Structure formats: C-alpha cells, structure tokens
Amino acid sequence: MTTTTLHDVRFIEPAKTRNYLNEDYGFFSWVLTRDHKRIAILYLISVTIMFMVGGFFAMMMRLELLTPEGDLLTSDTYNKFFTLHGIVMIFFFLIPSIPAVLGNFILPLQLGAKDLAFPRINLLSWYLYIIGASFGTYVIISGGVDTGWTFYTPFSTQYSNTHVFATTLGAFIVGFSSILTGLNFIVTTHRMRAPGLTWFRLPLNVWALYATSIVMLLATPVLGITLIMLMIERVLHVGIFDPALGGDPLLYQHMFWFYSHPAVYIMILPAMGVASDVIAAFTRKRIFGYKFVAFSSLAIAFLGFLVWAHHMFVAGISVYSAMIFAFLSFFVAVPSAIKVFNWTATMYRASVSWQTPMLYAMGFIGLFTIGGVTGLFLASLGLDVHVTDTYFVVAHFHYVMVGGAVMAYMAGLHYWWPKITGRMYPEWWARLAALLIFVGFNLTFFPQFILGYLGMPRRYHAYAPEFQVLNVLSTAGASVLAVGYALPLVYLLLSLKLGRPAGPNPWGAVGLEWTTSSPPPKENFHETPVVTWEAYDYRGMMKAMGETQNV
Amino acid sequence: MSDLAFEHGEEHPPHPFLQHHFEDLGQQHEASTLGMWAFLCTEILFFGGVLLAYWVYRIMYPAAWALGAEQQNTLAGGTNTLVLIVSSLTMALAVRSAQLNNRRGTVLMLILTLIFGTMFLGIKSYEYHAHWMEGLFPGAHWHWQPKDPAISALTPKVQLFMVFYWGLTGLHALHMVIGVGLLLYILARAWRGDFHAEYYAPVEVMGLYWHFVDIVWIFLFPFLYLIPHVGAHHVG
Amino acid sequence: MSDSLPPQGGHVHTPLHHVTPISTYLTVFAALAIGTLLTWYASTLDLGMMNTPIALLIAVIKATLVILFFMHVLHSTRLTWVVLIAAFLWLGVLFVLTFSDYLTRAWPIY
Numbered sequence: 012m013t014t015t016t017l018h019d020v021r022f023i024e025p026a027k028t029r030n031y032l033n034e035d036y037g038f039f040s041w042v043l044t045r046d047h048k049r050i051a052i053l054y055l056i057s058v059t060i061m062f063m064v065g066g067f068f069a070m071m072m073r074l075e076l077l078t079p080e081g082d083l084l085t086s087d088t089y090n091k092f093f094t095l096h097g098i099v100m101i102f103f104f105l106i107p108s109i110p111a112v113l114g115n116f117i118l119p120l121q122l123g124a125k126d127l128a129f130p131r132i133n134l135l136s137w138y139l140y141i142i143g144a145s146f147g148t149y150v151i152i153s154g155g156v157d158t159g160w161t162f163y164t165p166f167s168t169q170y171s172n173t174h175v176f177a178t179t180l181g182a183f184i185v186g187f188s189s190i191l192t193g194l195n196f197i198v199t200t201h202r203m204r205a206p207g208l209t210w211f212r213l214p215l216n217v218w219a220l221y222a223t224s225i226v227m228l229l230a231t232p233v234l235g236i237t238l239i240m241l242m243i244e245r246v247l248h249v250g251i252f253d254p255a256l257g258g259d260p261l262l263y264q265h266m267f268w269f270y271s272h273p274a275v276y277i278m279i280l281p282a283m284g285v286a287s288d289v290i291a292a293f294t295r296k297r298i299f300g301y302k303f304v305a306f307s308s309l310a311i312a313f314l315g316f317l318v319w320a321h322h323m324f325v326a327g328i329s330v331y332s333a334m335i336f337a338f339l340s341f342f343v344a345v346p347s348a349i350k351v352f353n354w355t356a357t358m359y360r361a362s363v364s365w366q367t368p369m370l371y372a373m374g375f376i377g378l379f380t381i382g383g384v385t386g387l388f389l390a391s392l393g394l395d396v397h398v399t400d401t402y403f404v405v406a407h408f409h410y411v412m413v414g415g416a417v418m419a420y421m422a423g424l425h426y427w428w429p430k431i432t433g434r435m436y437p438e439w440w441a442r443l444a445a446l447l448i449f450v451g452f453n454l455t456f457f458p459q460f461i462l463g464y465l466g467m468p469r470r471y472h473a474y475a476p477e478f479q480v481l482n483v484l485s486t487a488g489a490s491v492l493a494v495g496y497a498l499p500l501v502y503l504l505l506s507l508k509l510g511r512p513a514g515p516n517p518w519g520a521v522g523l524e525w526t527t528s529s530p531p532p533k534e535n536f537h538e539t540p541v542v543t544w545e546a547y548d549y550r551g552m553m554k555a556m557g558e559t560q561n562v
Numbered sequence: 563m564s565d566l567a568f569e570h571g572e573e574h575p576p577h578p579f580l581q582h583h584f585e586d587l588g589q590q591h592e593a594s595t596l597g598m599w600a601f602l603c604t605e606i607l608f609f610g611g612v613l614l615a616y617w618v619y620r621i622m623y624p625a626a627w628a629l630g631a632e633q634q635n636t637l638a639g640g641t642n643t644l645v646l647i648v649s650s651l652t653m654a655l656a657v658r659s660a661q662l663n664n665r666r667g668t669v670l671m672l673i674l675t676l677i678f679g680t681m682f683l684g685i686k687s688y689e690y691h692a693h694w695m696e697g698l699f700p701g702a703h704w705h706w707q708p709k710d711p712a713i714s715a716l717t718p719k720v721q722l723f724m725v726f727y728w729g730l731t732g733l734h735a736l737h738m739v740i741g742v743g744l745l746l747y748i749l750a751r752a753w754r755g756d757f758h759a760e761y762y763a764p765v766e767v768m769g770l771y772w773h774f775v776d777i778v779w780i781f782l783f784p785f786l787y788l789i790p791h792v793g794a795h796h797v798g
Numbered sequence: 799m800s801d802s803l804p805p806q807g808g809h810v811h812t813p814l815h816h817v818t819p820i821s822t823y824l825t826v827f828a829a830l831a832i833g834t835l836l837t838w839y840a841s842t843l844d845l846g847m848m849n850t851p852i853a854l855l856i857a858v859i860k861a862t863l864v865i866l867f868f869m870h871v872l873h874s875t876r877l878t879w880v881v882l883i884a885a886f887l888w889l890g891v892l893f894v895l896t897f898s899d900y901l902t903r904a905w906p907i908y
Contacts, residue, residue, distance in 0.1 A: 089595035125583035128593045194600045201877065202593040203583075228600055229888045240615065240729070249725050250718065251615065257719050262618055265896050266611055316891050320899065346876035376601030537586075599878055603885035609891040614896055622898070636838065643834045651827040654818075654868045661817050766870075773868045777861045783834070784857055788841035790849035
C-alpha cells in the first residue's frame with residue numbers, strides 16, 4: 012500500500028490541492044470537458060434533476076390513490092403521470108444512474124487508468140443523454156404521453172393521440188448514450204488496466220460494470236430498432252405491429268422485452284457491484300467466494316437474456332414457449348442467490364462498521380432479496396396468471412429497482428462522495444436519511460404486495476373502497492420516502508462547503524481509487540500505479556496500517 | 563479518434579497522435595479496434611432486430627414476400643452486390659498499404675473505395691426512384707396493385723414487405739452515407755501522410771466498419787431480391 | 799512505390815499486425831464474386847424447400863470469408879473472436895427464443 016506517502020496530505024483543504032475541480036474554471040471547461048470525472052458530475056446533476064421529475068409524478072399518483080375515487084387527477088392525467096413516471100425513472104434515471112455517474116467516476120480510478128478509453132465518446136454520450144432528456148422534457152411540457160412506459164402496440168401506433176413519437180425518439184437517443192457508455196467501459200476494462208492489475212485483482216465493482224456494459228451493448232440496439240419500427244408505423248400508418256394490417260403486436264412485445272428485461276440487469280448489476288465494494292470496505296474483509304461473485308455477474312448478464320417472455324405469459328404466446336421461459340427464468344435466481352449468500356458469508360464474524368454506505372448496502376441486500384424472490388413467484392406460470400397487471404407486479408419491480416438499484420446508488424454515492432468532492436457528508440443526517448428511506452420504502456411498497464394479491468389492478472386512478480387502508484399506508488410511506496430522498500439533496504450540497512476534508516482514504520478502504528488524493532488530480536494518479544496485491548486485500552492493509560497508523 | 567491535444571509527457575516527445583491517456587500506440591491501436599468491434603456487436607443486434615421481424619413475417623406470408631421480391635430489380639441489386647464486394651477489396655488493400663507505409667497506395671485505394679461506395683449509392687437511388695414511381699413506397703403514397711386481380715388480397719402484405727425493404731436498405735444506405743463521410747475524413751488524413759506502419763488504427767477501424775456494411779448487404783441481397791415462391795410457383 | 803518512407807523520418811516503422819498477402823485478398827474477392835453469381839443462379843432454379851437454405855448458406859459463407867480475411871479476424875486476438883462470437887450468440891438467442899413462440903403457437907394444447 013502506498014498510504015504512507017499520502018498521509019501527509021490527509022487533512023488539507025481540497026481547494027488547496029490541485030485537483031480535477033480546480034484545474035480549470037468556467038462553463039465551457041465543464042460542458043466541453045473530456046475528463047471522465049467531470050462528465051460523471053454532469054451526469055450526476057442531470058440524473059438528479061430527472062429523479063426529482065420522476066419523483067414528482069410518483070408523489071402525485073400516490074396522492075390520487077389516497078382515496079378510492081378519482082378526485083385529484085382525471086383518468087387521462089393519471090395515465091400520463093404513470094407513463095411519465097416510468098419513462099423518466101427508467102430511461103433517464105435508473106439506467107444511467109450507477110453506470111454513468113458512479114461508474115464513470117470510479118471505473119478508471121479502480122483500473123488505475125488516466126481516463127476512459129474514448130473520452131470524447133464519453134462526452135458525446137452525455138450530450139446524447141441531454142438530447143434524449145430534452146425530448147422527454149418537451150413531451151412533459153407539451154401534454155405528456157399515455158401509453159405506459161412500454162409503448163405497447165397497437166395502442167401506441169394507431170390509437171394514442173399523445174406525444175408517442177417524441178417520447179420514443181427520446182428513448183431511442185438516450186439508448187445510444189447508454190450503448191456508448193457500455194462500449195467505453197468494455198474497452199477501458201480490457202485495455203486500460205494498470206500494470207499488475209489482472210482480472211482477478213479487480214474490485215467486484217469492475218466486474219459488475221463490465222457485465223452491465225455487455226447488456227447495454229447487446230440489448231439496447233434491439234430496443235432502438237424496435238422503437239424505429241414503432242415510429243415508422245406511427246408516421247406511415249403501415250402495419251408492422253398492427254393486426255388489422257397483417258402485423259403482430261406480440262412481436263413488438265418480444266422485441267421490446269428482449270431489451271427491457273435485461274434492462275433490469277443494467278440497473279441491478281452495477282448495484283451488486285457497489286454492494287460488493289461497500290460490504291468489503293465496511294467488514295474489512297475480502298468478499299467471500301470472490302470468483303463466484305465475479306462470474307455470477309457475467310452469468311446474470313447472459314441468463315438475463317433468456318427470460319424475457321415471462322412478461323408476456325397472459326399476452327397470448329404459445330404455451331410451450333411460456334413453459335420454456337418460466338423454466339429459464341428460475342435460472343437467473345441462481346447467480347443472484349450466490350451473490351446474496353456470499354455477501355452474507357462475508358459479514359459472518361466480521362467486525363462490521365455501520366456507516367451510512369453499509370446501512371444502504373444492508374438495505375439493498377434485504378430489499379433486493381424480497382424483490383428477487385417475488386420475481387420467482389411472477390415467473391411461475393400459474394401464479395403469474397393470477398397476479399399479472401396487479402400491484403403485486405408493481406411492488407415486485409419497485410423492490411428490485413428502488414429497493415435494489417436506488418439503495419445501492421445511495422450506498423455508492425455516500426461511499427465515494429469523499430472521493431468525488433474531497434469532503435465528508437454529515438454522518439448523523441445521512442444515517443437518518445438511510446433509515447427514513449428504508450422505512451418509507453417498505454411502508455410504501457409492502458402493502459402493494461398485499462393489494463396486488465387481493466386483486467387491485469395497476470394503472471387505474473380509482474379503485475374499490477376495500478383497498479383504501481392499504482393504499483393510505485402506501486401513500487404515507489411515500490411521504491416518508493420523499494423526505495428521505497430530500498435529505499441527502501440538502502446535506503450533500505451543504506457538505507460541499509461545510510464538510511470536513513476527507514483525505515485520500517477516509518474509510519481505510521483498499522482499492523486503487525483510495526490511493527490517490529481526494530478529489531483526484533485531473534490525470535487521476537500522479538504516476539501510473541503498479542498493483543501487487545489481490546482485490547480487497549484488507550489483511551495486507553491492516554498489517555501495513557498497524558505499522559504506520561498513529562492517529 | 564485522433565486527439566491532437568495532449569498535455570503531459572514533455573520528457574521525450576510522444577508520437578503526435580498518441581492520446582494522453584494511453585501508454586503507447588500499441589495500446590491505443592488495440593483500444594480503437596476493440597472499440598469498433600464492440601460497436602459492430604451493437605450493429606449486429608441492431609440489424610438483427612429488424613431481420614427478426616422480417617423473418618417472422620416472411621414465414622407468415624411467404625407468397626406476399628415472393629411477390630414483393632419480384633418487384634425488385636435483380637440486375638441492379640446484383641450489380642450493387644458486386645460493386646460493394648469490389649469496394650471491400652479496395653478497402654482491405656488500403657489497410658494493407660497503410661500497414662506497409664505506402665502512402666500513395668493507401669490514398670489510391672481509399673479513392674477507389676470512395677468511388678465504388680458512391681456508385682453503390684447511385685444505383686440504389688435509381689432503384690428507389692423506380693419504386694417511388696411505381697407506388698411501392700408504403701403509406702399514403704402507396705398505389706401499387708398486383709397485375710393479377712385474383713391476388714389483390716396480398717397487397718397489404720406486399721406493402722409490409724416493402725416496409726422492410728425500405729427500412730433495411732434505407733438503414734444500410736444510411737450506413738453507407740456515414741461510411742462515405744468517414745472515408746473522406748480518412749482520405750484527407752492519409753493524403754496528409756498521417757498513417758504508417760505503427761499508426762494506422764483509423765484506417766483499420768474504417769475498414770472494419772466498411773466490411774461490416776458490406777456483410778449486411780451480402781445478406782440483404784438474397785433476403786430482398788431473391789425470395790423463392792414456396793408451393794404456388796409462378797403465381798402472378 | 800517511391801512514397802513508402804515513413805513521415806516520422808528516423809524511426810523504423812514495423813507493422814503492428816499480420817500483413818495479409820495480396821494474393822489472399824484477390825482469392826477471397828474471387829470467391830465472393832462467384833458466391834454472388836451462384837446465389838443469383840440458384841434463385842433461378844426451382845429447388846423446392848431448398849432454395850432458402852441454399853441462399854442462406856452462401857450468404858453465411860461469404861460473410862465468414864469477409865470476417866476472417868478482410869476484417870483480419872483470422873489473425874486477431876482471442877478477444878476479437880470472443881466479441882464476435884458473443885454477438886452472434888446473442889443474435890441466436892433473439893431468434894431461437896422468439897421462434898420458440900411463433901413455431902409452437904399452432905401446436906395443440908392437451
């Protein structure tokens with residue numbers, strides 16, 4: 012470990028060191044930057060805004076569902092709100108969140124590289140994101156879209172009179188942003204690793220981001236071409252997916268879910284990577300079964316492509332095909348379970364420090380497990396027929412996407428915040444927010460499992476009166492959740508001014524990103540690091556710390 | 563992917579086209595080609611998606627598909643296939659010349675590639691024009707009807723075929739246009755003498771892209787021009 | 799060619815990678831041209847069920863030639879092979895699983 016040489020700069024004010032934040036000033040030094048760290052910050056700002064937009068729609072829906080009658084929103088407005096909530100959260104927040112923000116910042120640091128392989132393409136991908144998001148914003152301002160985030164045909168192509176074209180164009184463009192990010196990550200991981208950094212010395216976060224990139228690269232183009240066909244059909248009024256003109260709407264669903272099921276793994280795989288790094292750092296241990304966890308990321312990336320038609324069990328696909336897809340769906344659970352077991356085994360008999368990132372990581376494991384297991388219910392043919400298009404499905408995928416991906420995003424954001432900004436966040440407030448998010452989340456979505464099982468259908472603005480109690484609980488939970496999400500926004504921003512200087516390695520964590528100063532210099536490392544230690548070599552670090560540490 | 567601005571490494575002047583975040587030209591070359599291969603993976607799935615839809619409907623409506631292919635100018639399509647194959651050969655030779663420090667050869671072969679690429683687009687526009695005049699453009703402008711009124715029920719399905727025809731060839735032509743634009747850029751750099759045995763990754767990457775576009779056409783030609791009549795032969 | 803001097807006078811530039819002989823390129827080109835004519839000729843024959851498989855086979859062979867020789871995959875790293883095979887594997891998944899629906903829809907349900 013090179014920690015000894017870095018101790019002398021430990022408590023220096025970030026502003027007094029030369030780093031990527033004060034290397035250059037001015038608007039254009041940011042929007043024309045090719046520095047992966049600055050691009051990560053651009054992404055951070057963009058996805059945070061989109062998260063607030065998506066959150067607004069969610070809040071309005073929960074308020075509407077406070078009472079059984081449709082008294083706050085008309086059914087049309089409600090249709091638009093759940094559609095926009097889904098589109099904004101999935102395409103403009105969840106998919107870019109961990110890879111494009113945290114991955115962009117951390118991946119080159121973890122690899123000991125000066126930048127991603129293609130810095131200009133990295134900037135281009137942010138601009139594509141912004142163009143796509145502009146289409147999304149245009150749609151929101153000019154009256155919305157009501158197809159559901161899935162754009163199912165023939166409603167989206169023949170009947171809906173809302174802004175389907177602009178929305179799908181936005182989703183198409185933002186897809187390319189995601190492809191370019193994935194491409195950059197794959198090449199960087201293969202070609203830019205520091206000397207000595209072999210594959211099995213990589214942090215599991217890198218493995219996870221690599222697997223995510225595979226999914227981005229191979230799934231997103233299919234969505235792109237599907238949306239193009241949808242746009243062609245909508246403009247020319249030909250029947251690519253219209254049964255009246257010889258098309259097959261199920262083909263749209265096949266092609267859409269070929270992307271959109273793996274898209275869930277674009278969200279959850281990097282979350283698993285963050286969880287692995289955080290758990291190792293706060294248990295002071297190497298992740299148990301490192302190679303299993305590493306390869307299970309790749310296994311998920313592949314198996315995730317074999318299961319898509321479990322979204323279509325009641326849509327009229329062949330029963331035989333449905334049985335195959337149900338069967339294959341169970342396989343994805345195996346590598347996911349391997350990860351959960353190995354994280355748990357890592358914590359076994361470890362001295363765990365319960366700082367905020369670890370709290371979020373614990374929340375992630377629990378909520379993701381619930382989300383994953385209920386996914387198995389849904390992949391079972393018979394049960395799926397019972398709960399399709401009910402709140403059970405809504406609860407399930409929110410446990411995976413919010414309970415899983417967003418929790419891990421928050422874990423990663425707190426874990427690497429000192430590295431990104433050079434300052435610590437306030438621990439007490441952060442723990443409070445983590446607690447509020449955990450409680451609020453469960454209060455919001457657990458009642459929805461029950462509601463769904465009892466038969467409350469999704470995507471309606473009114474419901475039968477007997478469902479009201481559980482809906483009120485859910486809305487109350489959503490309010491707690493909103494406060495929980497608002498808190499970090501405040502204290503993280505304040506910490507930019509008030510936080511105490513973090514020093515290069517505030518967690519005493521292992522990994523190349525912690526060997527450089529915080530915030531890192533523009534070229535990341537003053538000299539190219541040479542790696543001679545294994546991943547998560549906490550035993551070696553403890554030994555070194557025992558010799559040098561005197562704090 | 564050239565980056566003239568490099569900030570560090572004043573000790574001994576690095577190669578002018580070595581970007582600052584790479585150690586050496588070898589690493590940069592490997593990164594560029596891997597990047598293009600990864601991009602081509604995306605492209606394979608991109609074309610693969612629309613080909614999937616094409617095959618689903620081809621299996622559903624074999625008669626309409628055969629009738630649609632009959633409306634194509636096989637001579638033009640076949641000629642174009644040969645034109646593209648020649649352009650692939652010249653492109654491969656351009657890369658080879660760059661590998662061997664042969665600036666003049668690289669420039670010459672790139673110009674030839676450019677000529678054949680443009681020729682392909684010319685023939686394609688001629689075909690497009692003919693289809694447009696015959697009313698074979700899907701949508702409001704469609705006014706084509708089969709000559710034999712007995713099979714006029716096939717018309718909407720033929721229109722579906724033509725959606726895929728225009729979509730696939732249009733997507734391919736778009737790739738050709740982008741390819742021609744990239745060729746002009748690479749040609750200018752080759753003219754300036756940028757490339758040599760140690761630094762020819764841009765030519766190589768250009769070649770990979772160009773050959774990929776050629777491969778797409780190798781499949782599109784039989785898929786869109788040469789569809790057999792299954793069962794009911796010689797209908798229409 | 800007189801113009802084969804490297805622009806960075808003084809340095810010796812050796813190719814980074816395998817240089818394919820011109821004869822190989824020409825042979826591949828001839829095979830591709832013959833393949834094109836063959837695929838056209840085969841389409842004029844009535845081979846019953848075999849027309850489509852033959853056209854596909856010729857196209858696959860032509861594409862393989864381009865990939866192996868023009869795109870230098872034959873002399874590329876193992877990684878290039880992996881990347882390429884992955885793309886076709888995923889394409890195969892897309893086709894096979896989608897057709898697992900279309901081709902079994904008409905089967906009776908017991």
